[in-house]
Amino acid sequence: MRDTPRLGIGIGWRPEIADTVEGLAGVDWVEAVAENVCPGHLPESLLRLRERGVTVVPHGVSLGLGGADRPDPRKLADLAERAEALGSPLVTEHIAFVRAGGGRTASPVLEAGHLLPVPRTRDALRVLCENVRIAQDALPVPLAVENIAALISWPDEELSEGQFLAELVERTGVRLLIDVANLHTNHVNRGEDPARALDELPVEAIAYVHVAGGVERDGVWHDTHAHPVTRPVLDVLAELRARIDPPGVLLERDDDFPPAAELAGELTMIRDTLAGPAGPTGPTGSVGTAVPLSAAPANPARPSAGGGGTGHGDDNGGDVEIDRDVNSGDAFGDGAGESDGDGEAVRDRLALGQTALLSALVAGAPMPAGFDSERLGVQSRALVSKRAGVIAKVAPELPEILGDGFRPAFVSYATNRPIRAGYRRDALDFAEHLLIADEPGDPVARRRLTLWWRERSGARPPGRAARLVHAARAALTGR
Secondary structure (H helix, E strand, O other): OOEEOOOEEEEEEOHHHHHHHHHOOOOOEEEEEHHHOOHHHOOHHHHHHHHOOOEEEEEOOOOOOOOOOOOOHHHHHHHHHHHHHHOOOOEEEEOOEEEEEEOOOOEEEEEEEEEEOOOOOHHHHHHHHHHHHHHHHHOOOOEEEEOOOOOOOOOOOOOOHHHHHHHHHHHHOOEEEEEHHHHHHHHHHHOOOHHHHHHHOOHHHEEEEEEEOOEEEOOEEEOOOOOOOOHHHHHHHHHHHHHOOOOEEEEEOOOOOOOHHHHHHHHHHHHHHHOOOOOOOOOOOOOOOOEEOOOOOOOOOOOOHHHOOOOOOOOOOOOOOOOOOOOOOOOOOOOOOOOHHHHHHHHHHHHHHHHHHHHHHHOOOOOOOOOOHHHHHHHHHHHHHHHHHHHHHHOOHHHHHHHHHHHHHHHHHHOOOOOOOOHHHHHHHHHHHHHHOOOOOOHHHHHHHHHHHHHHHOOOOOOHHHHHHHHHHHHHHOO
């Protein structure tokens, strides 16, 4: 495997702040959302940064490595192409599922439009390990995977977050992207101790670290990436720094971008935090040298998940007993005796659970047993709100046409109505939904919306007959 270099201090590159990022002093590297980069037409800003020697790392958000299905070969090929086009030393993705349904559950595929948590169970771990290995085999550079923030917890979890990550590293040799803001989010929302997670996970496997801002509303922490970095998040970074000198630390900002001076100030706070008492520098033993991705040693004995957080530990006074053989030919790494049929049964069980959860969140299905109904409601509303924000960016004419009525109209449309075929189709469906209902009430706005819809849909706007058919269908389906 290739080595992971000492990255230094970085910032998330976004088109909205491309010029700002280029002008910031002391930025050693940037991270770009992989799905927003076209290999054949790289943004001029990224090309200029590369010419200056700034490393660019593609950060994927759509693989769904924690899902029940194996990674889509096309998505893996796309991610590999971006890594090669950018000359990246590694690529990163998330420990999450982003879609559910399909053939395993004989139900329509549902897209979350968000990173949702994987249950920390032995079944989910087996599936994740195989999916990570498939991705590793398909990528031209090493892979690191990120812990995510969560509003909800799965019932009957068997491992803590630190144990789950440690087992994943032991079985696959994958590197970790540790988001300290997500550790703080899970502390507020799920009662999990960031220090305990850092104690349990193999810090030697860290490729780099994310730092981001958020906001607390009604006792729930929202990892918005649109607010300033808070002191509690920096405190978690300091906890991590006390254990190891991370190869890289990156500031994430995805919305409500502040002036350059504010971003520079946050980068300074990160540098100041990292200048505090340091732990070991990792497997290299010195700053600035390469960290071999294969040098992810097995984690020492870790406490049982039953000592706190969300897990249920074994009654053996310490380690969770999971057979593993990182170098075996077994797809799941669980040792001998596991047949392909067993593996498919595990995937089917996971698929049923994830589909039930996502159906409740985006399609109005009944809440699965064991979940917190209040938190599921918060998550469902958050998904709709995030979807509205994406539509406002994909189709900025819609909020301009609808004004203050855009968001409430979209929330009404999107609640219990899943995305059909991507965000652009979603924007067209939303506009058609309004026109069928003779909305908006202002005739000038309705004419503008009709023209917008007609130019993009390639069809006549829905007339009286279409409205009657839609009304009948809605009466039959309860929508």
